[in-house]
Amino acid sequence: xxxxxxxxxxxxxxxxxxxxxxxxxxxxxxxxxxxxxxxxxxxxxxxxxxxxxxxxxxxxxxxxxxxxxxxxxxxxxxxxxxxxxxxxxxxxxxxxxxxxxxxxxxxxxxxxxxxxxxxxxxxxxxxxxxxxxxxxxxxxxxxxxxxxxxxxxxxxxxxxxxxxxxxxxxxxxxxxxxxxxxxxxxxxxxxxxxxxxxxxxxxxxxxxxxxxxxxxxxxxxxxxxxxxxxxxxxxxxxxxxxxxxxxxxxxxxxxxxxxxxxxxxxxxxxxxxxxxxxxxxxxxxxxxxxxxxxxxxxxxxxxxxxxxxxxxxxxxxxxxxxxxxxxxxxxxxxxxxxxxxxxxxxxxxxxxxxxxxxxxxxxxxxxxxxxxxxxxxxxxxxxxxxxxxxxxxxxxxxxxxxxxxxxxxxxxxxxxxxxxxxxxxxxxxxxxxxxxxxxx
Amino acid sequence: xxxxxxxxxxxxxxxxxxxxxxxxxxxxxxxxxxxxxxxxxxxxxxxxxxxxxxxxxxxxxxxxxxxxxxxxxxxxxxxxxxxxxxxxxxxxxxxxxxxxxxxxxxxxxxxxxxxxxxxxxxxxxxxxxxxxxxxxxxxxxxxxxxxxxxxxxxxxxxxxxxxxxxxxxxxxxxxxxxxxxxxxxxxxxxxxxxxxxxxxxxxxxxxxxxxxxxxxxxxxxxxxxxxxxxxxxxxxxxxxxxxxxxxxxxxxxxxxxxxxxxxxxxxxxxxxxxxxxxxxxxxxxxxxxxxxxxxxxxxxxxxxxxxxxxxxxxxxxxxxxxxxxxxxxxxxxxxxxxxxxxxxxxxxxxxxxxxxxxxxxxxxxxxxxxxxxxxxxxxxxxxxxxxxxxxxxxxxxxxxxxxxxxxxxxxxxxxxxxxxx
Numbered sequence: 001x002x003x004x005x006x007x008x009x010x011x012x013x014x015x016x017x018x019x020x021x022x023x024x025x026x027x028x029x030x031x032x033x034x035x036x037x038x039x040x041x042x043x044x045x046x047x048x049x050x051x052x053x054x055x056x057x058x059x060x061x062x063x064x065x066x067x068x069x070x071x072x073x074x075x076x077x078x079x080x081x082x083x084x085x086x087x088x089x090x091x092x093x094x095x096x097x098x099x100x101x102x103x104x105x106x107x108x109x110x111x112x113x114x115x116x117x118x119x120x121x122x123x124x125x126x127x128x129x130x131x132x133x134x135x136x137x138x139x140x141x142x143x144x145x146x147x148x149x150x151x152x153x154x155x156x157x158x159x160x161x162x163x164x165x166x167x168x169x170x171x172x173x174x175x176x177x178x179x180x181x182x183x184x185x186x187x188x189x190x191x192x193x194x195x196x197x198x199x200x201x202x203x204x205x206x207x208x209x210x211x212x213x214x215x216x217x218x219x220x221x222x223x224x225x226x227x228x229x230x231x232x233x234x235x236x237x238x239x240x241x242x243x244x245x246x247x248x249x250x251x252x253x254x255x256x257x258x259x260x261x262x263x264x265x266x267x268x269x270x271x272x273x274x275x276x277x278x279x280x281x282x283x284x285x286x287x288x289x290x291x292x293x294x295x296x297x298x299x300x301x302x303x304x305x306x307x308x309x310x311x312x313x314x315x316x317x318x319x320x321x322x323x324x325x326x327x328x329x330x331x332x333x334x335x336x337x338x339x340x341x342x343x344x345x346x347x348x349x350x351x352x353x354x355x356x357x358x359x360x361x362x363x364x365x366x367x368x369x370x371x372x373x374x375x376x377x378x379x380x381x382x383x384x385x386x387x388x389x390x391x392x393x394x395x396x397x398x399x400x401x402x403x404x405x406x407x408x409x410x411x412x413x414x415x416x417x418x419x420x421x422x423x424x425x426x427x428x429x430x431x432x433x434x435x436x437x438x439x440x
Numbered sequence: 441x442x443x444x445x446x447x448x449x450x451x452x453x454x455x456x457x458x459x460x461x462x463x464x465x466x467x468x469x470x471x472x473x474x475x476x477x478x479x480x481x482x483x484x485x486x487x488x489x490x491x492x493x494x495x496x497x498x499x500x501x502x503x504x505x506x507x508x509x510x511x512x513x514x515x516x517x518x519x520x521x522x523x524x525x526x527x528x529x530x531x532x533x534x535x536x537x538x539x540x541x542x543x544x545x546x547x548x549x550x551x552x553x554x555x556x557x558x559x560x561x562x563x564x565x566x567x568x569x570x571x572x573x574x575x576x577x578x579x580x581x582x583x584x585x586x587x588x589x590x591x592x593x594x595x596x597x598x599x600x601x602x603x604x605x606x607x608x609x610x611x612x613x614x615x616x617x618x619x620x621x622x623x624x625x626x627x628x629x630x631x632x633x634x635x636x637x638x639x640x641x642x643x644x645x646x647x648x649x650x651x652x653x654x655x656x657x658x659x660x661x662x663x664x665x666x667x668x669x670x671x672x673x674x675x676x677x678x679x680x681x682x683x684x685x686x687x688x689x690x691x692x693x694x695x696x697x698x699x700x701x702x703x704x705x706x707x708x709x710x711x712x713x714x715x716x717x718x719x720x721x722x723x724x725x726x727x728x729x730x731x732x733x734x735x736x737x738x739x740x741x742x743x744x745x746x747x748x749x750x751x752x753x754x755x756x757x758x759x760x761x762x763x764x765x766x767x768x769x770x771x772x773x774x775x776x777x778x779x780x781x782x783x784x785x786x787x788x789x790x791x792x793x794x795x796x797x798x799x800x801x802x803x804x805x806x807x808x809x810x811x812x813x814x815x816x817x818x819x820x821x822x823x824x825x826x827x828x829x830x831x832x833x834x835x836x837x838x839x840x841x842x843x844x845x846x847x848x849x850x851x852x853x854x855x856x857x858x859x860x861x
Contacts (some may be wrong), residue, residue, distance in 0.1 A: 022468060023466070023467075023468040024468075024799065024803045025798070025799035025802050025803060026799055027796065027799040027800070027803065029803070055721075063731070064722070064727075066721075067720075067721035067722035067726075068721075068722050068785075068789070070720070070721045070722075071720040071721050071722045071789040071792070071793060072788070072789055072792060073792060073796075074720075074789075074792035074793045074794075074795055074796030074797070075796065076796070076800075091796070091799075091800055092796070093792075093795060093796055093799060117731075119733070120730070120731060120732070120733045123733050123736075123758050123759060123760070124730065124733075124735075124736040124737070124758060125736075126758070126759040127690060127736035127756060127757070127758050127759050128736055130689045130690055130759060130859075131585075131689050131690045131756070133689055134687075134688060134689030134690070134861060135583070135689075136583065194803075238687075239686070239687045239688075239861075240582075240583045241578075241579035241580065241582035241583055242576060242579040242580045242582075242583060272520075274525075275517070275520045275525075275526075276501075276514075276516035276517045276520060277516075277517040277520050277521060281516075282516075282517070285573060286514075286516060286569070287569065288569065289568070289569035289570060289571065289572035289573055290572060291572075291573070291576060292573050292576040292577045292580060316576060316580060317576065318572070318575055318576045318579050319579075321572065321576075348521060351521075351523075352520065352521055352522075352523055354523070355522055355523025355542060356523040356524075356525075357523075358470070358471075358523060358542065359471055359523045359524060359525060359540055359541070359542060360525070361469065362468070362469040362471045362540060362804050362805060362806070363469075363803045363804025363807060364803050364804075365803065365804075366804075418583075
């Protein structure tokens, strides 16, 4: 479905441009990136500040001039850093697309990183870190990533303290050095979807980005995570009104591994992200009323990411329901790992995943995002359709084998943040008797 | 089914039972969005019943006569199995239930929505299991410092009108909800003559019409008039102020001004003023507060509501900056704008920003249906288009006039959340 609508051009200078004609009320959505990100920077904070500083001025234009130019086009444009890319995304009316892409090229070629703007941005980031430090969702996510991934892994997040320390060290010099290291046209991927014919997109992108510098960017290597014994972390935030709970296991595999599709289906059956059909939502929320939401998925590794991801089971609880809720979530994990799922349940979830994929590709931004995410891994856009075929071929026995291999309770690390104490997160094995009782 | 009009590519019809039906065919993707907007929100809640609309929204995902867990057609997952996205939201003026489905599943979506309009069962057991979920949602909202301060500011800005009560309700009222009380609320407001059905997507009109008549046509209109909410907020005579001290990790400042309802002739110019001050990239407050290191971020909200609302500026105070100083600066910038109005260049940028935002809101069938739902709730389904058209014709003097009229001390409520963590 995606492949039939997306046209692609690989330029001799290395850039890969994807374009989909899509009715979008006279606008285009776009997502682009070059290799870089936290891996190249050695710090997610440095990579993040670098990305944000790109809108603070170029050698030709002050921040104010940039802002006025963007507002004059009514455009949205944001830069961000992922584990291994510097990304930009936004939307603009087609009539201004040429001007906006030229501006993106200017920002990439000639960022100024002005000292004064950097000082202000660092103060802003300090405030954002203070807010994040008090946020149970953020702290639980950071905690779990640090239990599972070693230093330098793209999926390991910096603690708030580490981020503060890294922020202090950011200077105009470090930003310029990082930029010089990453700026290369050959890793550019740009996906554009909307009211612009693909040949026009190719002509525009070809003439705009061909003049970027060219070099080979080598990202430092990292070790994949190894499934291991469970660890636990609690971040008490006393005055908060709810607890966020994340349990997860390292996988050490990427989405091209034979176990990936069966495991993805297994986690879909357990905790279908964002919906009600997963076992977790239908029991822990709908039957037992213990949570507002509980899901399971594979973050950091979707069908468009070759970095090894992890299995995550997520829930939010009222403080007084934390122990009971956690036991109920773990009970469901234990049950599916021990018993697997029926062939019929697997079939229904297979069909759901494929249908959901198609339904969600229903606006220009979603099209651009999906095309970009597939392309950054060097994959053809047809990979999405192939992956859906892989999903449709999975059977119950494969799902059960994958769950047993990757989601055993003894491998499940846990992170909780909010009004919760260390002693509330006792060992999963110690709770085995309670879990047994809960299952019966 | 009677055709009322076609405007902006959308056709409006009225069923005999009073249901308004809005239809637009969009063939960009093989999907269709269905949205049922009930003209009831927290604005319609009586004292002692706050949060009822929201709890009712939760209960409408529980069993009905034809969709229930016992016959394998639970509302929560019936459509999801087809790959659909399904959800609902409650706000001040409306409650909306919506789904994005593969277009060949439009019949299933309409059957479900028609059924839960009148056939929800309201068992006490369902309510009890859902109450923990609602409490958890309430508690999660307490974690958000911006939400906390905004609720306090609204509670201070309004003395009489129900906009002073947060949609989620008070903890006490939430705790005292009963299935019987909620069923009574449902029987007052959930009728076709108090709802608007929207279908946008890859469905021919002939088919959509047939299905709408089949599923919604037989539902009778309410046997009573839908009660009108007639409370009028008295004119504010003095500036109001509140101050909180909480360990939230951040300090926040909010400055709210009373404005008009969305349908008022001054609203488009007020919306333009909001963008000049804090919209896009080059807003005046961004310059005055963020670029000077006083704030980590600044935002503005000026929703088009059914009754006179507020325009509120919210500032995440930078580390080390004094909230009182930030408030003073914020107030001074707004006052300066009220005195001078926008420049011609600023207004041209606003017009471009509005065109761009409109295109974004309508990109995708579900986005478009949900945007339309907000206009429906504000009392005119064409409002979004009309505001956009009016802004195209504005001159700087028009914006200056409303700024002078509404950004006044006697319309102001200021709030400060001082972080103690």
